[in-house]
Amino acid sequence: MNRLLVTGAAGGLGRALRHRLAPLAQTLRLADIAPIHDPAPHEEVVTCDLADRAAVDAMVAGCDGILHLGGISVEAAFDPILQANILGLYNLYEAARRHGQPRILFASSNHTIGFYKQTERLGPDVPTRPDSLYGVSKVFGEALARMYFDKFGQETALVRIGSATPEPENHRMLGSWFSQDDFLSLIGAVFRVQTLGCPVIWGASANTGGWWDNSHLDWLGWTPQDNAEAFRAKIDARQPRPAADAAVAVYQGGVFTQYPIYQEERA
Ligand code: NAI
Numbered sequence: 001m002n003r004l005l006v007t008g009a010a011g012g013l014g015r016a017l018r019h020r021l022a023p024l025a026q027t028l029r030l031a032d033i034a035p036i037h038d039p040a041p042h043e044e045v046v047t048c049d050l051a052d053r054a055a056v057d058a059m060v061a062g063c064d065g066i067l068h069l070g071g072i073s074v075e076a077a078f079d080p081i082l083q084a085n086i087l088g089l090y091n092l093y094e095a096a097r098r099h100g101q102p103r104i105l106f107a108s109s110n111h112t113i114g115f116y117k118q119t120e121r122l123g124p125d126v127p128t129r130p131d132s133l134y135g136v137s138k139v140f141g142e143a144l145a146r147m148y149f150d151k152f153g154q155e156t157a158l159v160r161i162g163s164a165t166p167e168p169e170n171h172r173m174l175g176s177w178f179s180q181d182d183f184l185s186l187i188g189a190v191f192r193v194q195t196l197g198c199p200v201i202w203g204a205s206a207n208t209g210g211w212w213d214n215s216h217l218d219w220l221g222w223t224p225q226d227n228a229e230a231f232r233a234k235i236d237a238r239q240p241r242p243a244a245d246a247a248v249a250v251y252q253g254g255v256f257t258q259y260p261i262y263q264e265e266r267a
């Protein structure tokens, strides 16, 4: 494609993936509210608050695809979530509608379904069970994307990312881990496939201890290659197994199920 917009480009995943996204587009438009450093010749930098409608419109103009990583990525007080993940999503989809409906990969989260137990296996159509205001905002994003698909044909991959870290860091991540290589190959498949629609995709590696079923995605041509099980011995050696009744061992969303409702933004 000509130009791929990457929102949240200054964040953890944006920084980890940025240089490896270059083959996907002639130009990467990197956007964030936070500074983005050292743009390469094929990179454009845009400073944009997702809550600023006019700025989002300008950010989306001229893009052929959007990797939407931007927003609040953990539990927080409602106001910042409202601005970035709810108002921000509306602004993004309205801008996309005005600018030729570029395909979108929406970084949704396992926290849309975090109250399911780790003993359960989930397909793409289970009712959502968000574990936090953050999870609720991702459910909103998925619903908004689905409405823009049904009403206007706007295509979006609703990628419910598990835990996208370089390595699985704890026992819960033996189920939820999503390697950066597998995420990268998924991004490639989403932007390459002829017809995408608006599928729910579990953003997880091929973990032996995984909880999520992606067998509805045969048509996508994407097969995750990594497996958190390869790190089990390392995790066992580094930390004790959590108690069987601890939230991190019971719920797919782990500790997010235990957070209070924050009244102000955490530092
Ligand atoms: P991050 O918090 O490191 O990056 C998010 C970026 O969004 C930050 O650079 C931040 O400045 C930017 N941002 C926040 N509010 C903004 C606003 N109002 N306007 C513009 N930009 C704003 O998060 P990370 O880990 O890189 O995750 C990327 C995306 O993937 C997030 O949407 C997150 O919810 C989702 N995700 C990530 C997972 C992970 O394991 N890293 C798991 C599940 C979902």
Ligand code: 15L
Residues within 6 Å of the ligand: 073, 074, 109, 110, 111, 161, 162, 163, 164, 176, 253
């Ligand atoms: C997420 O949605 C968060 O963005 C990330 O920071 C992790 O907490 C991840 O989920 C997880 O559940 O491990």
